[in-house]
Amino acid sequence: MAITQSAYFDLSARDIAAPSGCPVDHGFSPFNDSYVADPYAALAAKRAEEPVFYAADLGYLVLTRMEDVAEVLRRSDDFASTNVQHPVYPVGDAAAAVLASEDFNPQPVLSNQGDPVHSRVRKHAMAGFSGRRMRLLEPVIRNRCEALVDEFLAGGPPGEFTHVVGHRLPGETIYRLVGFPEADDPKLFEWSTDRLDFTWGRTDEEAQVFIAESMVAYWRYCVAHVERCRTTPGDDLTSELVAVHAEDPDALSLLEIASVLYGLSFAGHEIVSYFLANGLIRLLGDRAQWQAVCADPSLIPGAAEEILRFDSPQTSWRRVAVRDTAIAEIEIPEGTQVFLSLASANHDPAQFKNPDGFDIHRENSRSHISFGRGMHFCLGNRLATMEAVILLETMTARAPDLALVPDMDISYIPNFTLRGPRELWLTW
Numbered sequence: 001m002a003i004t005q006s007a008y009f010d011l012s013a014r015d016i017a018a019p020s021g022c023p024v025d026h027g028f029s030p031f032n033d034s035y036v037a038d039p040y041a042a043l044a045a046k047r048a049e050e051p052v053f054y055a056a057d058l059g060y061l062v063l064t065r066m067e068d069v070a071e072v073l074r075r076s077d078d079f080a081s082t083n084v085q086h087p088v089y090p091v092g093d094a095a096a097a098v099l100a101s102e103d104f105n106p107q108p109v110l111s112n113q114g115d116p117v118h119s120r121v122r123k124h125a126m127a128g129f130s131g132r133r134m135r136l137l138e139p140v141i142r143n144r145c146e147a148l149v150d151e152f153l154a155g156g157p158p159g160e161f162t163h164v165v166g167h168r169l170p171g172e173t174i175y176r177l178v179g180f181p182e183a184d185d186p187k188l189f190e191w192s193t194d195r196l197d198f199t200w201g202r203t204d205e206e207a208q209v210f211i212a213e214s215m216v217a218y219w220r221y222c223v224a225h226v227e228r229c230r231t232t233p234g235d236d237l238t239s240e241l242v243a244v245h246a247e248d249p250d251a252l253s254l255l256e257i258a259s260v261l262y263g264l265s266f267a268g269h270e271i272v273s274y275f276l277a278n279g280l281i282r283l284l285g286d287r288a289q290w291q292a293v294c295a296d297p298s299l300i301p302g303a304a305e306e307i308l309r310f311d312s313p314q315t316s317w318r319r320v321a322v323r324d325t326a327i328a329e330i331e332i333p334e335g336t337q338v339f340l341s342l343a344s345a346n347h348d349p350a351q352f353k354n355p356d357g358f359d360i361h362r363e364n365s366r367s368h369i370s371f372g373r374g375m376h377f378c379l380g381n382r383l384a385t386m387e388a389v390i391l392l393e394t395m396t397a398r399a400p401d402l403a404l405v406p407d408m409d410i411s412y413i414p415n416f417t418l419r420g421p422r423e424l425w426l427t428w
């Protein structure tokens with residue numbers, strides 16, 4: 001199916017040989033049941049014995065040490081991010097046909113783009129995450145969070161957190177940030193469902209077609225929203241970007257603005273849902289630490305950083321070598337795909353004392369690598385953290401007796417890159 005390499009998604013299969021002199025592992029996969037349940041045990045063993053290895057089933061060179069992961073993220077001249085949005089598993093013809101639609105043309109602008117385009121677009125997109133915009137958003141998020149938590153508490157106990165609060169809070173936050181009208185939320189949520197599965201999951205053909213159709217519908221909506229902001233600007237990120245375009249069309253094209261919007265719902269929605277859920281699982285799983293944050297809310301920002309370190313919603317990220325180069329003394333040819341284990345780096349004993357202990361008082365939790373490093377460092381890091389802090393402040397104040405439903409088996413989503421529970425049942 002004719003989707004080009006320059007498009008947002010490269011749908012073709014990739015077959016890349018192991019770098020020579022590198023240990024080869026035939027079993028490692030983020031889709032293994034044991035990894036999905038708990039990636040940390042398997043990663044600790046690899047980090048201790050073979051910190052750099054080639055995962056033959058995946059076709060990726062895997063890096064597990066903080067030092068190596070951070071180095072690759074910083075060396076953007078040698079390792080490009082152009083592969084980060086490519087579906088991990090090849091997409092079938094039927095879904096590829098849907099995405100071949102002539103007007104489906106999102107452009108790589110941020111996470112999957114290099115310079116000079118990346119820096120030019122990022123400079124303007126940063127406006128959406130400025131101190132001023134965060135201050136404007138803070139009360140909006142807090143009000144909405146309180147309403148959602150009240151709805152959640154009114155429906156139980158027990159209550160299922162992810163559907164009532166976990167997905168809606170971050171989704172609605174991004175929609176307000178870019179100025180999508182509230183009335184459109186139901187269809188926006190419908191279109192964004194399962195999109196992360198398409199890229200980093202393993203989906204069957206029927207699901208792929210459904211997701212591809214939603215992606216096209218969502219893209220058309222982004223394009224129409226940019227047009228709407230040209231005629232009726234509001235106080236939102238899209239209108240700010242449209243104003244940049246009006247001043248100087250070469251600074252930012254309308255297609256690039258729509259592409260920023262398109263990418264943000266990928267970048268900042270479900271991952272934050274998983275951040276919130278993983279956070280509650282960790283804090284409620286350790287009663288003393290939960291009671292500590294209930295008694296002293298000033299501990300919450302530190303707890304949020306430790307949650308990001310200990311059980312990040314993003315466990316990996318990718319790069320591709322753009323020239324023959326080396327990392328950790330392994331020669332690697334151009335084209336080598338690299339799997340950066342953020343989860344493993346966050347538990348590296350060279351960086352963190354007692355790394356497998358969850359400790360909200362840890363002094364260097366913030367040295368985690370869950371938001372990346374270097375030129376692509378997460379644009380939404382402050383927003384994501386603010387959402388988690390507001391949620392924990394609201395939950396600890398409204399329901400200090402909150403607890404995990406006893407003996408609940410938490411089932412995690414099978415995903416190459418993200419980690420979070422399918423459902424989270426709480427009681428109080």
Ligand code: HEM
Nearest residue numbers: 110111267268275314370371372373376377378379380384
């Ligand atoms: C806990 C939640 C989040 C995590 C763990 C996370 C993680 C990441 C990571 C690992 C990267 C790549 C960094 C690199 O390549 O070095 C990234 C990039 C990015 N993130 Fe986030 N993110 C989160 C939330 C958000 C939110 C809420 C938004 C926006 C609403 C967002 C927007 C972005 C964007 C636009 C990029 C690309 C930046 C660029 O390439 O210049 N993220 N994020």
